[in-house]
Amino acid sequence: MPFLLVSPLHQFLELFGTPQWSLIEFHQASTHFPIGLLLAAALFDFGAIVSRKKVWNDVGFWMQMLGTLALLVTLAAGYFGNPYTSNSDISQRATWHRNFAFATTAIFLALATWRVKRQGKLNRMETGLYAFVTLVAVATISVTGWIGAHIE
Ligand code: HEM
Numbered sequence: 001m002p003f004l005l006v007s008p009l010h011q012f013l014e015l016f017g018t019p020q021w022s023l024i025e026f027h028q029a030s031t032h033f034p035i036g037l038l039l040a041a042a043l044f045d046f047g048a049i050v051s052r053k054k055v056w057n058d059v060g061f062w063m064q065m066l067g068t069l070a071l072l073v074t075l076a077a078g079y080f081g082n083p084y085t086s087n088s089d090i091s092q093r094a095t096w097h098r099n100f101a102f103a104t105t106a107i108f109l110a111l112a113t114w115r116v117k118r119q120g121k122l123n124r125m126e127t128g129l130y131a132f133v134t135l136v137a138v139a140t141i142s143v144t145g146w147i148g149a150h151i152e
Pocket residue numbers: 024027028029031034035071072074075076078079080081082083084094095097098101102104105141144145146148149150151152
């Protein structure tokens with residue numbers, strides 16, 4: 001049958017095959033959300049300290065909450081979807097990536113819990129400490145993402 005007379009769906013399946021999406025592909029796609037949201041949250045928090053405007057703090061807060069949730073989803077997809085389980089160099093790089101990912105998630109979870117519990121009650125000293133841990137978290141998620149992009 002001439003190609004253009006075949007139904008569009010048939011054409012699609014002929015060209016691309018049946019669409020398949022593995023858990024690790026979902027991980028590779030979803031990872032952009034926590035990284036983007038959590039880095040943006042840190043920037044808004046910085047803006048809140050400089051401008052002293054509540055709206056910056058509120059935007060930072062909700063980005064952080066959404067980002068932390070997305071981080072948990074991404075962590076689970078990476079952990080359960082990881083196809084590299086042998087003893088190869090790729091698997092060892094994946095293990096480094098996994099370990100950094102768990103450290104990253106632990107730090108961001110601690111920050112989120114801290115913020116929810118102490119929202120509006122942080123004194124100068126605690127704000128400084130919170131900002132320092134946020135910088136550590138930003139560095140850790142950046143290293144995690146970099147390793148993730150260099151596994152293969
Ligand atoms: C929540 C923390 C995590 C973050 C932010 C993260 C981030 C990333 C990033 C940025 C990539 C590269 C995506 C790309 O090149 O398209 C990636 C890939 C990958 N991640 Fe994660 N990841 C996390 C957790 C994990 C965990 C726990 C594992 C388990 C071992 C894992 C396994 C992988 C694998 C296997 C790849 C694909 C490597 C490849 O085939 O190129 N990730 N991750």
